[in-house]
Amino acid sequence: MENNSNFETRKPPVATTGIIGWSRQHLFSNWVNSFITLLVIYFLYQLIPWFLDWSVFSADFWTNYKGELIVDRTFCSRVADPEGDHGACWAIIIVRFYQFMYGFYPSEQVWRVNLTYFLLVVALLPLLIEKIPGRKHLIKFTIAFPIIAFILLYGGFGFQVIPTNKWGGLLVTLVLGVFGIAIAFPLGILLALGRRSQLPVISMFCTLFIEFIRGVPLITLLFFGMVMLPLFLPEGLNLDGLVRVLVAVTLFQAAYMAEVIRGGLQAIPRGQYEAAQSVGLSYWQMNRKIILPQAIRISIPSIVNTSIGLFKDTTLVIIIGLLDLLGIGRGALADATWMGLSNEVYVFVALVFFIFTFSMSRYSLYLEKKLKTGINMGAD
Amino acid sequence: MSENSIISLQNVNKWFGDFQVLKDVNLEVKKKERIVVCGPSGSGKSTMIRCINRLEEHQEGKIVVDGIELTGNLKNIDSVRKEVGMVFQQFNLFPHLSVKENITLAPIWVKKMPKAEAEELAMKQLEIVKIPEQANKYPGQLSGGQQQRVAIARSLAMNPNIMLFDEPTSALDPEMIKEVLDVMVDLAEGGMTMIVVTHEMGFAKTVADRMVFMDEGKIVEEASPDKFFNNPESDRTKLFLSQILHQ
Numbered sequence: 001m002e003n004n005s006n007f008e009t010r011k012p013p014v015a016t017t018g019i020i021g022w023s024r025q026h027l028f029s030n031w032v033n034s035f036i037t038l039l040v041i042y043f044l045y046q047l048i049p050w051f052l053d054w055s056v057f058s059a060d061f062w063t064n065y066k067g068e069l070i071v072d073r074t075f076c077s078r079v080a081d082p083e084g085d086h087g088a089c090w091a092i093i094i095v096r097f098y099q100f101m102y103g104f105y106p107s108e109q110v111w112r113v114n115l116t117y118f119l120l121v122v123a124l125l126p127l128l129i130e131k132i133p134g135r136k137h138l139i140k141f142t143i144a145f146p147i148i149a150f151i152l153l154y155g156g157f158g159f160q161v162i163p164t165n166k167w168g169g170l171l172v173t174l175v176l177g178v179f180g181i182a183i184a185f186p187l188g189i190l191l192a193l194g195r196r197s198q199l200p201v202i203s204m205f206c207t208l209f210i211e212f213i214r215g216v217p218l219i220t221l222l223f224f225g226m227v228m229l230p231l232f233l234p235e236g237l238n239l240d241g242l243v244r245v246l247v248a249v250t251l252f253q254a255a256y257m258a259e260v261i262r263g264g265l266q267a268i269p270r271g272q273y274e275a276a277q278s279v280g281l282s283y284w285q286m287n288r289k290i291i292l293p294q295a296i297r298i299s300i301p302s303i304v305n306t307s308i309g310l311f312k313d314t315t316l317v318i319i320i321g322l323l324d325l326l327g328i329g330r331g332a333l334a335d336a337t338w339m340g341l342s343n344e345v346y347v348f349v350a351l352v353f354f355i356f357t358f359s360m361s362r363y364s365l366y367l368e369k370k371l372k373t374g375i376n377m378g379a380d
Numbered sequence: 381m382s383e384n385s386i387i388s389l390q391n392v393n394k395w396f397g398d399f400q401v402l403k404d405v406n407l408e409v410k411k412k413e414r415i416v417v418c419g420p421s422g423s424g425k426s427t428m429i430r431c432i433n434r435l436e437e438h439q440e441g442k443i444v445v446d447g448i449e450l451t452g453n454l455k456n457i458d459s460v461r462k463e464v465g466m467v468f469q470q471f472n473l474f475p476h477l478s479v480k481e482n483i484t485l486a487p488i489w490v491k492k493m494p495k496a497e498a499e500e501l502a503m504k505q506l507e508i509v510k511i512p513e514q515a516n517k518y519p520g521q522l523s524g525g526q527q528q529r530v531a532i533a534r535s536l537a538m539n540p541n542i543m544l545f546d547e548p549t550s551a552l553d554p555e556m557i558k559e560v561l562d563v564m565v566d567l568a569e570g571g572m573t574m575i576v577v578t579h580e581m582g583f584a585k586t587v588a589d590r591m592v593f594m595d596e597g598k599i600v601e602e603a604s605p606d607k608f609f610n611n612p613e614s615d616r617t618k619l620f621l622s623q624i625l626h627q
Contacts, residue, residue: 274435275472275531279486279538280461289485293476371476 055347058087062094071095072337079340092332092341093348099328100348103168109160113171116152119145120178128363130370146182164242168323170352175242176314176324177356180249181307187250188257189296193287195262206258213255218313221248226320245317253310260302264295297371304364308357325349385444386411386542386573387432392441394427401427402438403597409575411541414568416584416605417577419594420620425577428594429544432575433464446541462490465535469547471527473519479506479530480515483537490538498537505533509563525556529563536567543567545576579624585609593617 027037064070065077065086073079076089093100102113123145126138153175155161167175194206213221225248226241233239239247268291276286296303318327329345332338387409394402401424409415417425430436431443434450434457443450445460474482483502487493493501506512509529519527528548535543545564549557561583568574568587578584584591584605591608593601593616601608601617612618 269470269472271468271470271472272474274466275468275474277435278433278461278464278466279534280458280490281486282458282490285489289489290474294474297476 054087056087058085060086060089060091062091064089073339073341076341088344088347089341090344090348092338092344096328096332096338099332100169100325102171103323103328104166105162105168105171106166109162112152112159112162116149117174119148119152120174146179164240167242169328170325172242172317172322172324172327173311173314176246176249176317177311179246180253180310180314183250184253184257184310185303187254188261189292191254191258192261192265195258196265210255210258213251214259218249218252219316219319221252222316222320224248242322245320245322249310249314253306256306256309257303260299260306261292261295263302264297264299265291267298268294300364300367300371304360308360311357311360312353325352384410386413386446387575388442388444389428389431390442390444392428392431392438392443394431394436394438394440401597402431405441405597405599407592407599407602409573412571412573414573414587414589415575415592416588416590417575417592417594418579418581418584418620418624419600422596423594424597425594426546429466429546429575429577432542432544433461433466435466462538463540464542464544465538465540466544467528467531467535467546467548469550471519471524471531471551473527473531473534475519478516478518479511479522482519482530483534486534486538501537502533505537506530508536508566509533510559523556524552525559528552528556528560532560532563532567542573542575545574545578547577547579549578549580581609581625593620595620 028034060070060077062069064075064080065084066080068075070076070089070091073089073092076091077084077086078089098107098110102110105113122138123142125132126135126142132138151157151159153162153167153171154164191206191210194202195210197203197206216224222245225244229239229244229247272290272294273286276290281289315324315326317324318330323331326349329349333340333342333345385408387407389405389407392402392405393400403424405424405428407415407428417429419425427436431438431450432445438450446463448456448460448463450456450460473479474485477485480499480502483505484495484498487498487501488495503512503515506515509532511526511529514522514526514530519530522530532548548564549560552560557580561580564574564576564583565587574587576583576587588605591601591603591605592599593608593612593614595616601612601614603612608617609621612621
């Protein structure tokens with residue numbers, strides 16, 4: 001070549017990079033897009049300031065517009081002064097915060113719940129942070145956590161027993177969600193493996209179980225657990241109400257989890273099984289070390305999806321009389337001293353659920369990203 | 381079964397549904413013998429060697445490997461698989477494990493070897509297949525030839541007496557075939573009992589003690605490489621050789 005300068009690398013044209021380039025490409029690429037973009041901006045402009053004003057700037061927290069401490073609904077600015085421009089009255093949440101968090105758990109014992117919440121965070125640490133020191137020992141704690149949590153919350157071993165009909169609010173929501181997901185996950189793996197088993201009895205049992213549970217609405221299962229389960233149990237063995245609901249929720253979730261994991265198992269090429277067998281691994285070693293790690297990795301988005309679904313479905317327990325977060329909220333609204341503040345209650349409940357489900361969804365993205373690095377899952 | 385056979389197939393028959401893939405297959409392999417199996421696709425060569433470590437189940441006949449008969453007995457299958465290593469056309473490395481973990485997995489879990497010892501063993505095997513520098517990479521980061529050499533190292537780490545190769549170079553780019561064949565030649569020279577399904581006739585000529593030609597589920601011809609290539613008996617073999625050698 002005589003003139004190499006023709007091939008010097010240049011920077012890309014300004015109009016295609018940076019904020020200007022990005023918005024040109026994604027927001028204003030043609031007139032339909034531009035119109036929709038402007039429309040959305042207009043709605044956001046209307047909505048966000050209004051919501052911020054309602055929920056924060058014009059809202060009551062402990063005191064109303066006259067500076068009085070709010071003790072019932074009549075003190076709320078928007079009730080006391082309907083003509084004025086007042087926002088939410090969060091006092092209903094603040095006054096009843098204890099109930100929202102713990103239900104009717106005796107207050108002198110509530111440190112046990114707080115300790116359990118704290119230990120839950122500790123148990124989640126090794127799952128959230130890969131490089132945490134002493135991860136191996138923390139994992140052991142994570143596995144033991146459900147038992148520790150049960151003893152702390154329920155009692156026994158020197159602790160005063162707190163019957164579950166005193167539990168409520170976020171406590172019930174988390175117990176159902178966390179236990180349901182944690183127990184259903186291994187159960188789902190076993191069911192998925194069982195459904196693909198070569199042994200016809202096992203595969204038929206698992207298939208029947210999964211199809212039956214999936215074919216029935218969760219509410220039906222909850223009623224089943226509440227009303228019919230005691231009839232099947234031997235006399236004298238009276239399972240606690242919350243435990244019965246937990247059994248129903250766990251079985252329901254396990255059936256869905258099994259199908260999700262079965263989908264992942266089907267994506268694993270036959271060569272992986274053959275390679276594992278040819279080096280002499282047993283059935284369980286092969287599944288534990290080779291097949292399941294890959295199958296679960298593929299299924300992470302769906303696993304988290306069904307888990308989020310279950311977490312929200314726990315609100316159905318309200319129908320059989322358990323007071324979860326939403327149940328406590330409805331209880332507060334039924335109370336004459338706080339009637340009519342449903343906006344505040346539902347926004348608060350929605351926010352709490354959103355915090356948990358959104359964290360789960362971010363965690364799944366983090367896991368996908370972490371597990372993808374350096375591994376070409378397409379290679380078989 | 382002759383006294384010094386390490387692998388013995390007697391009147392083995394196998395069907396996939398109604399289709400008979402193996403028809404009265406008889407094969408005796410002596411210790412340290414190197415057998416190359418060839419034949420057109422669908423002739424049953426892969427199925428035959430997959431029966432030897434029970435990845436496929438034969439329905440009639442008798443297969444004995446190192447004195448252990450392959451039956452439905454799971455214990456026997458396990459002990460045969462410990463004797464027999466296998467290398468696949470598609471490598472079948474475990475994509476979620478590093479190269480080193482791919483190799484140490486079976487020694488640690490099947491042989492209960494301490495981790496440090498297994499890692500030392502893995503490095504030794506990687507030296508043998510000439511890619512020790514790839515130990516900490518993942519299979520997806522390696523070329524096909526490198527992946528296949530890791531697969532060979534993975535099998536060798538279990539210290540097998542017999543190695544089965546199922547078209548080990550068929551999925552490779554031409555320029556990577558040689559690096560894999562070189563490793564296999566080294567292995568043959570080290571005295572490993574080998575059954576290799578391959579169409580690499582150059583490899584067959586240098587390494588094989590005996591050629592086995594299969595067609596339509598039957599062993600058509602068994603001969604020394606010299607006789608097989610220069611003076612084959614059956615017309616089917618002649619036709620096959622003329623097609624494969626004059627491409």
